[in-house]
Amino acid sequence: MLFYLQKAARAGLGLLHRPLARAFGPIDNPLNHLGALIIFFCWIVLISGIWLLIFFRTSVAGAFESLEYLTYEQWYLGGIMRSLHRYASDAAIAALFVHIVKEFAFDTYRLKRWFSWVTGVPLVWLVFALGVTGYWLVWDELAQYVAITSAELLDRLPIFTDSMAGNFLTDSAMSDRFFTLMAFLHLVGLPIFLVFGIWLHVFRLSRPVINPPRRLMAGTLLCMLVLSFVFPAVSQNKANLAKATQSVDLDWFYLHVYPLVQISSPGFVWLLLVGISCLICFAPWLPPGRLAEAAVVDLANCNGCERCVDDCPFGAIQMQARTDGRKYDAEAVVDPGLCARCGICVGACPTATPFRSRGELIPGIDLPELTAAELRERIGTVAGSLSGNKRVLSFSCSGSSTAESLRKAGEAVVEVKCMGQLPPPFLDYVLSRDLADAVLLTGCSDGRCRYRFGTHWTEDRVTRKRDPRLRKRIDESRICRAWQDFPEYQGSVLRQLAALRSVLPEQSTDDEEASG
Amino acid sequence: MRRFFGQLITYAAFAAGIGLFSVWPDYRMLGDDEAIVSITFSHAAKRVGECRQLTPAEISELPPNMRKPNSCPRERHPMYLEIRANGEIIFAETLLPSGMWSDGKANVYNRTRIKAGDYRLFIGMNDSGDQGRFDYELSVETEIESGQNLVIGFDGSSNTFLVE
Numbered sequence: 267m268l269f270y271l272q273k274a275a276r277a278g279l280g281l282l283h284r285p286l287a288r289a290f291g292p293i294d295n296p297l298n299h300l301g302a303l304i305i306f307f308c309w310i311v312l313i314s315g316i317w318l319l320i321f322f323r324t325s326v327a328g329a330f331e332s333l334e335y336l337t338y339e340q341w342y343l344g345g346i347m348r349s350l351h352r353y354a355s356d357a358a359i360a361a362l363f364v365h366i367v368k369e370f371a372f373d374t375y376r377l378k379r380w381f382s383w384v385t386g387v388p389l390v391w392l393v394f395a396l397g398v399t400g401y402w403l404v405w406d407e408l409a410q411y412v413a414i415t416s417a418e419l420l421d422r423l424p425i426f427t428d429s430m431a432g433n434f435l436t437d438s439a440m441s442d443r444f445f446t447l448m449a450f451l452h453l454v455g456l457p458i459f460l461v462f463g464i465w466l467h468v469f470r471l472s473r474p475v476i477n478p479p480r481r482l483m484a485g486t487l488l489c490m491l492v493l494s495f496v497f498p499a500v501s502q503n504k505a506n507l508a509k510a511t512q513s514v515d516l517d518w519f520y521l522h523v524y525p526l527v528q529i530s531s532p533g534f535v536w537l538l539l540v541g542i543s544c545l546i547c548f549a550p551w552l553p554p555g556r557l558a559e560a561a562v563v564d565l566a567n568c569n570g571c572e573r574c575v576d577d578c579p580f581g582a583i584q585m586q587a588r589t590d591g592r593k594y595d596a597e598a599v600v601d602p603g604l605c606a607r608c609g610i611c612v613g614a615c616p617t618a619t620p621f622r623s624r625g626e627l628i629p630g631i632d633l634p635e636l637t638a639a640e641l642r643e644r645i646g647t648v649a650g651s652l653s654g655n656k657r658v659l660s661f662s663c664s665g666s667s668t669a670e671s672l673r674k675a676g677e678a679v680v681e682v683k684c685m686g687q688l689p690p691p692f693l694d695y696v697l698s699r700d701l702a703d704a705v706l707l708t709g710c711s712d713g714r715c716r717y718r719f720g721t722h723w724t725e726d727r728v729t730r731k732r733d734p735r736l737r738k739r740i741d742e743s744r745i746c747r748a749w750q751d752f753p754e755y756q757g758s759v760l761r762q763l764a765a766l767r768s769v770l771p772e773q774s775t776d777d778e779e780a781s782g
Numbered sequence: 783m784r785r786f787f788g789q790l791i792t793y794a795a796f797a798a799g800i801g802l803f804s805v806w807p808d809y810r811m812l813g814d815d816e817a818i819v820s821i822t823f824s825h826a827a828k829r830v831g832e833c834r835q836l837t838p839a840e841i842s843e844l845p846p847n848m849r850k851p852n853s854c855p856r857e858r859h860p861m862y863l864e865i866r867a868n869g870e871i872i873f874a875e876t877l878l879p880s881g882m883w884s885d886g887k888a889n890v891y892n893r894t895r896i897k898a899g900d901y902r903l904f905i906g907m908n909d910s911g912d913q914g915r916f917d918y919e920l921s922v923e924t925e926i927e928s929g930q931n932l933v934i935g936f937d938g939s940s941n942t943f944l945v946e
């Protein structure tokens with residue numbers, strides 16, 4: 267069930283991803299920066315909101331007029347700020363929705379990775395509460411509708427004894443008190459919680475990406491500026507409680523559940539919202555599963571270099587004082603509760619080298635699911651099946667569709683948990699021991715990696731920007747890095763493989779030419 | 783160049799989507815010829831029983847700091863409310879008193895759709911548990927305009943209904 271839901275979600279995202287990957291390339295693809303985009307939209311909302319606040323009057327009588335002033339008299343600045351404020355908030359909801367779907371589809375929320383997912387749920391409530399209170403403050407007919415419906419919802423909760431909705435039926439009952447409360451929530455209370463909530467949301471991740479690439483920021487900002495000029499946000503008629511609103515232009519991003527209150531009942535809507543929230547909160551354990559063993563440190567081989575700490579995407583490793591009396595300063599310890607079992611730490615460990623002949627190959631840190639020793643063995647077996655003079659050994663992440671397309675095409679593939687698990691000395695080993703003529707590394711392009719930094723670190727290690735670096739003696743043309751923008755598209759990796767083969771020298775013909 | 787156009791189209795679609803769904807489609811909750819009759823107020827209904835004089839024996843059984851000459855049940859009757867428009871019932875509800883011991887006010891809040899037009903409105907309330915009659919009532923002739931929010935309240939000091 268879960269599998270099919272995720273598959274459907276991936277297919278849905280694929281429809282978006284492919285054209286976007288074509289237009290933006292892997293680095294700027296908005297789908298690879300959804301969390302950061304939400305934060306960027308929040309910045310726009312904050313800055314434009316400060317401008318609105320300067321002119322806004324927090325009273326039933328003054329609110330509407332102060333916004334009319336901004337919209338019409340000061341349209342060139344206040345009006346634009348108001349439009350930006352609205353449209354960036356809407357864009358945040360759109361990005362939020364895709365963010366959730368994406369994390370779900372690519373299964374990055376389950377078991378040990380529950381924390382960001384579960385702390386995301388209150389963020390959704392906060393963002394919606396901000397939207398609702400924001401529309402309330404305009405005090406136009408939409409605000410009137412929002413106020414009455416929100417009050418009907420709140421009345422359903424056993425908090426207030428008097429009916430709150432009764433306050434929004436006549437102008438004389440409507441007081442500035444409520445209005446001040448809304449203004450406080452919208453301007454101060456909720457934003458503080460939101461900032462704290464976002465901090466908590468990424469708290470456990472190491473190096474959370476909170477800024478989208480510059481070009482993407484510029485593009486989205488420009489896009490919203492143009493929208494604000496062409497189609498400025500305006501108020502509807504001023505609220506008049508003696509009138510029953512007959513229709514409103516609804517902001518469907520924020521207010522889609524409101525009509526449901528009238529169509530069904532406030533009680534049903536609460537049940538639905540709380541039910542969905544609970545379901546999402548428990549989703550990381552639905553169905554419950556067991557992960558293989560977490561990464562383990564082998565003190566006899568750990569020299570305390572800290573590279574695994576630097577590279578672990580989930581902050582699961584810490585350094586502590588040496589417990590075995592050896593001369594090094596510190597040793598690595600893994601927190602199994604945080605470890606996502608990606609093996610990226612193994613790829614970072616300088617002791618994970620297949621050239622070690624003495625004794626068993628046991629690096630300072632290893633993944634029990636697929637140890638470095640087993641990996642070396644696997645390479646030996648798969649490479650043994652290669653023949654001919656253009657032997658290419660491919661490495662791919664286990665279970666990925668890229669691995670599948672390679673295998674279907676009859677190619678020799680070694681699967682690793684994540685490309686980041688592959689220590690660069692293993693590439694040196696394959697080529698210098700002549701196990702293959704060339705190596706193809708493939709996996710999702712940066713930004714789509716299931717374990718966040720697997721592709722990023724591998725790219726940097728192979729291009730010798732990050733330790734452990736690939737040794738200088740290796741001819742780079744024999745290593746093809748075929749990162750997939752769109753791994754579900756099977757043709758691409760095979761084409762890259764063919765391209766790699768076409769540039770490999772024909773060794774036997776070389777010999778013939780030499781003799782002839 | 784192809785990328786540039788791809789991005790341009792993406793941004794244009796994004797802006798169009800945001801701009802469009804921030805105001806469209808409009809949500810219609812009332813027809814053009816409809817209005818709302820709202821009723822809202824809180825009212826403390828009569829108590830279930832009369833106060834009863836306690837006998838001296840009963841008084842002496844009470845703890846000294848709680849002795850008083852009579853015992854009054856705290857519980858209140860439910861409040862029954864009915865609105866009729868041209869004789870037809872458009873709203874009828876029995877509302878229970880609030881509070882743990884059913885001794886608080888009963889709250890009513892309701893919005894009913896109605897076609898615009900001339901009406902004879904009748905509002906009746908019973909708060910004494912005595913079935914079959916109204917303790918308070920009001921009849922008014924009124925014209926309800928389309929899009930009007932007619933609000934019915936209750937003034938507890940004069941025990942009369944108010945229509946705004």
Ligand code: HEM
Binds near residue numbers: 468
């Ligand atoms: C205001 C709303 C939100 C903001 C600003 C936000 C932002 C972010 C950011 C910046 C990241 C880090 C991306 C990275 O560096 O890899 C992230 C990751 C994540 N978010 Fe959100 N997010 C929000 C709401 C949500 C919601 C509602 C959910 C789900 C219910 C969610 C689920 C996740 C998950 C599962 C991850 C990945 C954690 C991992 O890789 O282990 N987020 N989010």
Ligand code: SF4
Binds near residue numbers: 579607633
């Ligand atoms: S396996 Fe991955 S999550 Fe676990 S400690 Fe190593 S790098 Fe961190």
Ligand code: SF4
Binds near residue numbers: 563
């Ligand atoms: S990378 Fe290896 S040697 Fe370095 S601290 Fe981590 S486990 Fe120890």
